[in-house]
Amino acid sequence: MSIADIVHQKYFVDGPRPGRAYPADHNEDAPLSAHQAIRPFWFIPTHGDGRWLGSAEGARPTDFSYLAQVAQAADRLGFHGVLLPTGRTCEDSWVVASALATVTQRLKLLVAVRPGVTSPLFAARQAATLDRISGGRLLINVVVGGDPAEAAADGVLLAHDQRYALADEYLHIFRRLMAGETVDFTGRYLSASRAAVLFPPVQPGGPPLYIGGSSDAAADVTAEHIDTYLTWGEPPPAVALKIADVRRRAEARGRQVRFGGRFHVIVRETEAEAWAEADRLISRLDDRAIASAQAALSRTDSVGQARMQALHGGDRNRLVVYPNLWAGIGLVRGGAGTALVGSADQVAERIREYRAVGLETFILSGYPHVEEAYRVAELLLPRLDIAPAETPAAPRLQPGRAGEAGAHYAGRQTDYAAGPS
Numbered sequence: 001m002s003i004a005d006i007v008h009q010k011y012f013v014d015g016p017r018p019g020r021a022y023p024a025d026h027n028e029d030a031p032l033s034a035h036q037a038i039r040p041f042w043f044i045p046t047h048g049d050g051r052w053l054g055s056a057e058g059a060r061p062t063d064f065s066y067l068a069q070v071a072q073a074a075d076r077l078g079f080h081g082v083l084l085p086t087g088r089t090c091e092d093s094w095v096v097a098s099a100l101a102t103v104t105q106r107l108k109l110l111v112a113v114r115p116g117v118t119s120p121l122f123a124a125r126q127a128a129t130l131d132r133i134s135g136g137r138l139l140i141n142v143v144v145g146g147d148p149a150e151a152a153a154d155g156v157l158l159a160h161d162q163r164y165a166l167a168d169e170y171l172h173i174f175r176r177l178m179a180g181e182t183v184d185f186t187g188r189y190l191s192a193s194r195a196a197v198l199f200p201p202v203q204p205g206g207p208p209l210y211i212g213g214s215s216d217a218a219a220d221v222t223a224e225h226i227d228t229y230l231t232w233g234e235p236p237p238a239v240a241l242k243i244a245d246v247r248r249r250a251e252a253r254g255r256q257v258r259f260g261g262r263f264h265v266i267v268r269e270t271e272a273e274a275w276a277e278a279d280r281l282i283s284r285l286d287d288r289a290i291a292s293a294q295a296a297l298s299r300t301d302s303v304g305q306a307r308m309q310a311l312h313g314g315d316r317n318r319l320v321v322y323p324n325l326w327a328g329i330g331l332v333r334g335g336a337g338t339a340l341v342g343s344a345d346q347v348a349e350r351i352r353e354y355r356a357v358g359l360e361t362f363i364l365s366g367y368p369h370v371e372e373a374y375r376v377a378e379l380l381l382p383r384l385d386i387a388p389a390e391t392p393a394a395p396r397l398q399p400g401r402a403g404e405a406g407a408h409y410a411g412r413q414t415d416y417a418a419g420p421s
């Protein structure tokens with residue numbers, strides 16, 4: 001039975017009560033923990049933005065001044081961070097994040113590393129530099145990727161689980177580099193000889209690691225290496241099962257993982273207005289566009305993508321997959337395909353339901369991203385318990401590692417030839 005079938009049966013058929021479809025060990029009557037506050041994030045639309053899905057009318061280009069407007073809005077509106085997506089249809093997330101770091105003050109930048117596309121040391125050096133430029137505001141999203149053709153274009157000619165096996169080696173090296181170790185490593189996919197990062201990141205141990213895979217392989221890599229596990233917006237009972245699974249695997253390794261979700265949001269003063277806006281957003285999509293997008297998305301080997309598509313099966317009439325959870329965006333958009341739709345009170349209530357099953361970070365977005373950042377901040381955020389923003393760590397200035405002489409000093413410690421040419 002698919003997730004959509006389980007949720008449909010348990011919620012819509014067995015009884016109309018949120019929480020009804022949870023796993024057996026979920027106690028919906030238990031008081032929320034003292035740590036029920038959420039961390040709100042926003043999204044930088046580096047692949048484009050606009051007012052309609054599937055229409056070029058009013059489409060906004062991704063020039064930097066526009067992306068900076070989105071980031072600066074999020075920065076002053078109280079979002080804790082922003083996610084920058086990665087992929088062949090996006091502007092490069094590292095370059096955009098580096099530029100955004102200079103025009104924002106508090107915002108954390110969640111930037112993707114794709115294991116195997118660059119070496120672990122190259123990524124670690126980039127991460128340390130951007131962490132320093134941004135004053136300790138970098139977060140890393142590990143994206144193994146779900147499109148074998150895209151991976152092949154990047155030179156990663158591996159099947160799904162092998163890509164995760166490579167990611168395991170990659171993160172093993174990366175984390176040790178971030179902790180300041182000099183690494184010698186020979187693995188099945190990767191090797192490194194006397195690898196070290198000379199200029200350390202601001203955050204001790206390096207930027208926290210996030211991941212968003214839904215496969216077993218992703219859960220294992222999470223359990224071994226990751227700080228925060230992300231899921232696209234599946235119905236709360238399905239999210240609860242994923243969290244329980246990842247938590248079990250992490251605990252078996254003596255580790256703890258935090259959780260986050262990625263949702264579009266259509267929030268308005270009334271429920272009727274919100275649903276009207278959802279309808280409007282997809283009003284220019286014809287059936288051919290939907291069929292062709294679904295066929296293209298089905299060619300990936302991403303478990304997460306398959307789970308998103310299974311929610312609606314490409315059917316315009318099956319878009320409400322849980323109360324206030326609408327799968328219309330996934331008719332044509334890959335990745336995050338669901339939106340929380342409703343009045344501000346309803347969406348806040350649904351977010352609290354997700355918080356109760358364990359999500360803490362909420363990466364939200366809406367079309368268009370500047371206007372909707374304001375709307376979400378004005379209507380929704382005041383109704384939520386927002387965690388205090390984590391202030392960046394103070395820079396770690398190490399004696400002997402500053403100035404021109406610093407590189408020479410650091411190079412001597414690691415036997416590197418000193419200095420740039």
Ligand SMILES: Cc1cc2nc3c(=O)[nH]c(=O)nc-3n(C[C@H](O)[C@H](O)[C@H](O)COP(=O)(O)O)c2cc1C
Pocket residue numbers: 084085086087112142143144145146211212213214215216217218230231232261262301302303304305335363
């Ligand atoms: C919140 C979130 C953000 C993601 N961002 C990206 C991204 O920017 N680029 C990308 O190619 N995949 C992205 N993914 C996809 C996953 O990282 C993963 O590579 C893909 O789903 C395949 O793994 P799986 O089969 O384990 O689901 C994201 C997933 C989630 C949940």
